[in-house]
Amino acid sequence: MARLRPEPPHTHGQTPRTGVLVVNLGSPEAPTAAALRPYLKQFLSDPRVVEIPRLLWWPILNLIILNTRPAKSAEKYASIWTDAGSPLRVHTERQTKILAGYLGEAGHRDWVVRWAMRYGDPAIRATLEEMRALGCDRILVMPMYPQYAGSTTGSVMDEVARGLLEWRNLPELRFVRSYHDHPGYIAALADAVHRHWQHNGQAERLILSFHGVPRFTLDKGDPYHCECHKTARLLAEALGEDGKRIQVTFQSRFGKAEWLQPYTQPTLEALARDGVKSVDVMCPGFAADCLETLEEIAMECKTAFIAHGGRQFNYIPCLNEDDAWMRCLRDIVLEHAGHWCRDDPRRGASDRGTGAQHARTMGALQ
Numbered sequence: 618m619a620r621l622r623p624e625p626p627h628t629h630g631q632t633p634r635t636g637v638l639v640v641n642l643g644s645p646e647a648p649t650a651a652a653l654r655p656y657l658k659q660f661l662s663d664p665r666v667v668e669i670p671r672l673l674w675w676p677i678l679n680l681i682i683l684n685t686r687p688a689k690s691a692e693k694y695a696s697i698w699t700d701a702g703s704p705l706r707v708h709t710e711r712q713t714k715i716l717a718g719y720l721g722e723a724g725h726r727d728w729v730v731r732w733a734m735r736y737g738d739p740a741i742r743a744t745l746e747e748m749r750a751l752g753c754d755r756i757l758v759m760p761m762y763p764q765y766a767g768s769t770t771g772s773v774m775d776e777v778a779r780g781l782l783e784w785r786n787l788p789e790l791r792f793v794r795s796y797h798d799h800p801g802y803i804a805a806l807a808d809a810v811h812r813h814w815q816h817n818g819q820a821e822r823l824i825l826s827f828h829g830v831p832r833f834t835l836d837k838g839d840p841y842h843c844e845c846h847k848t849a850r851l852l853a854e855a856l857g858e859d860g861k862r863i864q865v866t867f868q869s870r871f872g873k874a875e876w877l878q879p880y881t882q883p884t885l886e887a888l889a890r891d892g893v894k895s896v897d898v899m900c901p902g903f904a905a906d907c908l909e910t911l912e913e914i915a916m917e918c919k920t921a922f923i924a925h926g927g928r929q930f931n932y933i934p935c936l937n938e939d940d941a942w943m944r945c946l947r948d949i950v951l952e953h954a955g956h957w958c959r960d961d962p963r964r965g966a967s968d969r970g971t972g973a974q975h976a977r978t979m980g981a982l983q
């Protein structure tokens with residue numbers, strides 16, 4: 618157990634302060650092999666991401682993967698990097714600012730709204746410290762993954778718990794576990810597809826590509842696969858599609874083990890070989906565009922589809938700062954904040970009462 622650290626002196630009768638911590642996965646500091654190494658080391662050392670026993674995994678990670686993958690991944694990152702940095706960071710920062718604005722409009726100008734990354738910077742632990750220094754005694758953690766997976770949302774929960782290990786005076790803590798079936802999220806996705814169809818026409822197929830996870834996690838009870846399929850079913854219903862032209866696939870396979878199937882790229886290649894000429898591809902498992910969507914889907918998969926005989930490949934961007942999505946994000950936060958949204962006068966009164974009592978007790982003890 619870590620040693621508990623001293624807290625700022627406790628003051629009575631203080632109005633509770635709410636903090637909202639938006640979290641996404643994180644990116645390397647730069648699109649270089651040198652920056653990829655520590656990022657991948659932190660990411661792939663997470664026992665929720667790679668479940669292989671440590672003794673076996675350590676040499677594979679340190680002697681093989683960290684000597685080969687950084688350079689290859691850096692090249693991919695370089696192809697999507699912007700002047701402002703990694704797209705995932707840029708979107709997460711903007712989303713957080715917009716969320717703070719909407720929460721302000723809803724009457725919560727005093728809430729502290731921050732963002733952090735599970736891997737790399739800004740770190741969850743440091744951001745929690747900053748929120749504590751600003752007096753947050755209620756913290757709502759908003760992992761931006763629409764579908765729960767142990768390797769993503771679960772890992773954010775671990776890191777928040779670790780970040781609080783040395784705190785004596787813990788904040789009231791809430792987590793958004795997932796929002797894969799939130800009506801506002803589904804409606805924002807459906808709107809984006811409709812807008813895309815209005816501008817570009819409708820392709821023969823709509824592929825919904827989700828990030829994959831190892832197949833055994835489904836067998837061991839991780840709900841990720843089911844949540845992805847539920848998002849897809851609700852989106853198909855919202856689009857008025859019977860599902861025949863919509864297909865769910867899983868991308869970003871890592872390592873040699875079986876991952877959730879069907880895999881995105883082989884599916885696109887098979888469709889092209891079977892004579893499908895046009896596809897729309899969307900990634901409803903990502904709240905913001907990132908390496909996995911911009912490089913793997915919009916570049917690699919597009920090339921593969923065309924190489925196998927396809928003609929038209931349209932990538933529908935993630936919701937990013939889409940206004941319907943930003944309003945939905947505000948709603949999700951407010952729904953989870955529950956009674957924190959109200960100023961409870963009884964709490965203030967009882968707090969003041971306790972304060973007077975406490976002051977008397979302290980006096981008696983001295």
Ligand SMILES: C=CC1=C(C)c2cc3[nH]c(cc4nc(cc5[nH]c(cc1n2)c(C)c5CCC(=O)O)C(CCC(=O)O)=C4C)c(C)c3C=C
Nearest residue numbers: 642643644666690705766768769828830871902907908909
């Ligand atoms: C959207 C949900 C995600 C799940 C589920 C997920 C599982 C998962 N990922 C890896 C390995 C890697 N993922 C990488 C990048 C990456 N992954 C997600 C999201 C999920 N991952 C995002 C948003 C990103 C992009 C980050 C960015 O900076 O844009 C990478 C790093 C890149 C690379 O070298 O390929 C790895 C590695 C595993 C093993 C896993 C489940 C067990």
Ligand SMILES: [Fe+2]
Nearest residue numbers: 642828869909
């Ligand atoms: Fe990933």
Ligand SMILES: [Fe+2]
Nearest residue numbers: 842843844846
């Ligand atoms: Fe399932």
